[in-house]
Amino acid sequence: MEFWQVIPYKIDQNLRCIAIVLLLFCVACNMQKIKIAGNGVGEFVQEDEVKLAGPIVRIDSMFFKKQARVLADFRMEGASILYKFDDQEYSLYSEPIVSNRSGKITFRTEKETYNASDEFVMPFVKMNDHLKESNIQLIPAPDLAYSGDGSDSLSDQLKGDYNYREGNKWCGWQDSLVQIRIELASPMNLEKIWISTLTDIPSSIFNPKQISIFSENSLVAVGEWNMENDLNCKEYNIIPLSFTSIQISSVVIEIINEIEVPQWHPNSGNRPWVFIDEIILE
Amino acid sequence: MVRRNFIKQISVIGLGGFSCGASLLANPSLYKDLIIGHNTHRYKVDMSWGALDSKSYPVNDCHEMVQDSKGRIVLLTNHTQNNVIIYDKQGQLDEVWGTKFPGAHGLTLKVEGDKDFLYISDNERHEVIKTTIDGKIVNTFTCPIGSGLYESKDQFVPTETAVADNGDIYIADGYGEQHILHYSFEGRLLNVFGGRGDDELNFDNAHGIAIDNRNQQHTLLITDRMTNKLKRFSMSGDYIETINLPGAYICRPVIHDQYVYLATIWSGNGANGTGFVSILNKDNKLISSPGGCEPMYKEGQLQHMYQAIKLFTHPHDVCVDEDENLYVAQWNSGKSYPIKLIRI
Structure with a gap:
C-alpha cells in the first residue's frame, strides 16, 4: 500500500492532492534543513558553507625596469584562479602574467558550490630615473642597526627582503616622526608617490600610521592606516599616494608612526619600528 | 464553490512549494557534504561534535587531545574553570576536572600497567605535571636549574612530552630555550640535546615531540615549527634526519598505525587563520592535507604548502581514534570546541 492510499477516500480528490503535496513539501523542507544546518549534531558541513582561501601569488620583483612577471598557484581539484588588471574585468588565469x-x-579563487575567496592584490611599480642625482635627506637618520646605505637605499631600485637584518636595502626607524626631504636634480610633474615598506609584526615592524606629502610647505596628499593586528603578519607593502599633477623641484614626505607596540603584542609598550626600502616618484 | 476555488489556490501555492522542493531534490549539488583531504585520507566535517554550553564548560585555547584506555576523548584547555574536559566518542560530556593549569598546553597519555596517566605541560607554571586520569597529581617536573642550562625558572617553558616504554620522559622546552630534556622514570635528568640555533640538530620552536614506534627501532620525532621541519633523533639524542614540510607550521606529531598526523597551525607565509592538517605515510611523504592544498612532490621535494579552504583557523593538535576519525583542537579560534573529521 502506497502512503497516499491511507488518506481516507472520502476526502475530496483535491484535498488528497494537497495532502500529498504538503507531505512532499515537508520532505523538501527537511532536506533544506539538513543543508542549512551543517552545525547540528551529527550533521556535516556542506560545500556551500565554506569559503576558498586565496591563491599563492609570487612576483619576480615588485620594482621592475622592463617588465614584471606574476605567478599564481592554487592546488585544489576543480578550482580556478581569476585575475584582473587594475579595475578591469576578471579573466581566467592560466599562465604567468607579464x-x-x-x-x-587582483586575484581570487573560485570553485563550483564553494564560496569564492577574498581578493588578493599584488602591486608592482615600474622604476624611473626621477631620483637620479637628487639630494635626499633623512630626518632623523635611520637607527644605526638598520641604516642600510642611508638615503641611497631609498633610491637604489633594489627591493629588500624579509631578512631585514642583512644587506643594506632597508632603512629602519623607531621614531614617531620621520621626514624624507627630496631635492630633485631637475623639476618634474609629480602625480603619485610610492613608498615601499615592510610589515613584520613578530619583529614589531609596523606600517606607518600616517604619511603626508608636502610641496612648497603645502599639503598635497595624506594617507592613514589602521595598525595591523595579525601577530604573524609578514608582508611587503607598496603604498601609493596619488594627487593632481603638480610641478615640483622638491618634496617632503612626512611619516608618522605608532608610539607604542599595542597591548596584544608580546613586545607591548616598546617602540615599534618602521622600515622603508624605496621611494618612487611618478 | 468558493471553498473549492480556495483549495485550488492553495494547491497552486503548494505545487509551487513542491516545485521548489523538487528542484532542490533534482539538484543534489546543493547538498554536497564537504569532503576534505586527499588520496586515502578523506573526511567529512562535523563542527558540532564536542560543542558544550560555554557558560558551564568554557574553553579558551583547545590545545591538545588524547584518547584514553576507555576510548574517551580527553581535551586540554587553558581555561581554569575546567582544564580537562572528557568526552565520549559521540561528543557527549563525560567529566571535567582541573582548575590550576593556567598555561595548560601539552597533553600526553601513558598507560602504566592498567592505569592511565596524563602529562600536562603548563607554560605559565613552567612545569610538567603528571596526573592520574581523574586529576590527582602524581609528580611534577620543574625547571632543572641545577643543570646549568637555565638562569631562572621562567626560561623553562615546556610545550610537550613523550614517554617511552621504559618510562623515560622527554620534555620539549618549545617556548623556552629549545632543549629536549630526557628524564628517567624516577625523574633524574639523563640527557639534554637540541637547543636554540641554526644547525639541523637545533630548534626554532621545538613545539611537539612523539616516539615513532612504526619501526622496531624506536626514535623521537620532534617538530621544529618555525622552520617547517620535522626532525628525527635517536632515543639517546643523536640527530638522524629532517623531513621538510615547506609552508607547514606543524605543532606535534601523532603516530597512528603507519601514519603521522600533524596539526598545522599556520601555513604559507605564516599568516593567522591559515591552518590545516597534515598526514604523512610510512615513508614520511605528505599524502593528505585536510583543509590544505593538494600535496605535490617535484624531484622528491614537497612543494610549498598552503591553506585551500577557510575551515580551520589554528589547528593545534589532532587525536586519532580507532576508526581513524580525527578530532582537531584549535588554538585562538574564538573559544570554539574541537572539530571531528569522519574518515570516509
Whole structure:
C-alpha cells in the first residue's frame, strides 16, 4: 500500500492532492534543513558553507625596469584562479602574467558550490630615473642597526627582503616622526608617490600610521592606516599616494608612526619600528 | 464553490512549494557534504561534535587531545574553570576536572600497567605535571636549574612530552630555550640535546615531540615549527634526519598505525587563520592535507604548502581514534570546541 492510499477516500480528490503535496513539501523542507544546518549534531558541513582561501601569488620583483612577471598557484581539484588588471574585468588565469607598466593585479579563487575567496592584490611599480642625482635627506637618520646605505637605499631600485637584518636595502626607524626631504636634480610633474615598506609584526615592524606629502610647505596628499593586528603578519607593502599633477623641484614626505607596540603584542609598550626600502616618484 | 476555488489556490501555492522542493531534490549539488583531504585520507566535517554550553564548560585555547584506555576523548584547555574536559566518542560530556593549569598546553597519555596517566605541560607554571586520569597529581617536573642550562625558572617553558616504554620522559622546552630534556622514570635528568640555533640538530620552536614506534627501532620525532621541519633523533639524542614540510607550521606529531598526523597551525607565509592538517605515510611523504592544498612532490621535494579552504583557523593538535576519525583542537579560534573529521 502506497502512503497516499491511507488518506481516507472520502476526502475530496483535491484535498488528497494537497495532502500529498504538503507531505512532499515537508520532505523538501527537511532536506533544506539538513543543508542549512551543517552545525547540528551529527550533521556535516556542506560545500556551500565554506569559503576558498586565496591563491599563492609570487612576483619576480615588485620594482621592475622592463617588465614584471606574476605567478599564481592554487592546488585544489576543480578550482580556478581569476585575475584582473587594475579595475578591469576578471579573466581566467592560466599562465604567468607579464606587465610592462605600474599597476596592480587582483586575484581570487573560485570553485563550483564553494564560496569564492577574498581578493588578493599584488602591486608592482615600474622604476624611473626621477631620483637620479637628487639630494635626499633623512630626518632623523635611520637607527644605526638598520641604516642600510642611508638615503641611497631609498633610491637604489633594489627591493629588500624579509631578512631585514642583512644587506643594506632597508632603512629602519623607531621614531614617531620621520621626514624624507627630496631635492630633485631637475623639476618634474609629480602625480603619485610610492613608498615601499615592510610589515613584520613578530619583529614589531609596523606600517606607518600616517604619511603626508608636502610641496612648497603645502599639503598635497595624506594617507592613514589602521595598525595591523595579525601577530604573524609578514608582508611587503607598496603604498601609493596619488594627487593632481603638480610641478615640483622638491618634496617632503612626512611619516608618522605608532608610539607604542599595542597591548596584544608580546613586545607591548616598546617602540615599534618602521622600515622603508624605496621611494618612487611618478 | 468558493471553498473549492480556495483549495485550488492553495494547491497552486503548494505545487509551487513542491516545485521548489523538487528542484532542490533534482539538484543534489546543493547538498554536497564537504569532503576534505586527499588520496586515502578523506573526511567529512562535523563542527558540532564536542560543542558544550560555554557558560558551564568554557574553553579558551583547545590545545591538545588524547584518547584514553576507555576510548574517551580527553581535551586540554587553558581555561581554569575546567582544564580537562572528557568526552565520549559521540561528543557527549563525560567529566571535567582541573582548575590550576593556567598555561595548560601539552597533553600526553601513558598507560602504566592498567592505569592511565596524563602529562600536562603548563607554560605559565613552567612545569610538567603528571596526573592520574581523574586529576590527582602524581609528580611534577620543574625547571632543572641545577643543570646549568637555565638562569631562572621562567626560561623553562615546556610545550610537550613523550614517554617511552621504559618510562623515560622527554620534555620539549618549545617556548623556552629549545632543549629536549630526557628524564628517567624516577625523574633524574639523563640527557639534554637540541637547543636554540641554526644547525639541523637545533630548534626554532621545538613545539611537539612523539616516539615513532612504526619501526622496531624506536626514535623521537620532534617538530621544529618555525622552520617547517620535522626532525628525527635517536632515543639517546643523536640527530638522524629532517623531513621538510615547506609552508607547514606543524605543532606535534601523532603516530597512528603507519601514519603521522600533524596539526598545522599556520601555513604559507605564516599568516593567522591559515591552518590545516597534515598526514604523512610510512615513508614520511605528505599524502593528505585536510583543509590544505593538494600535496605535490617535484624531484622528491614537497612543494610549498598552503591553506585551500577557510575551515580551520589554528589547528593545534589532532587525536586519532580507532576508526581513524580525527578530532582537531584549535588554538585562538574564538573559544570554539574541537572539530571531528569522519574518515570516509
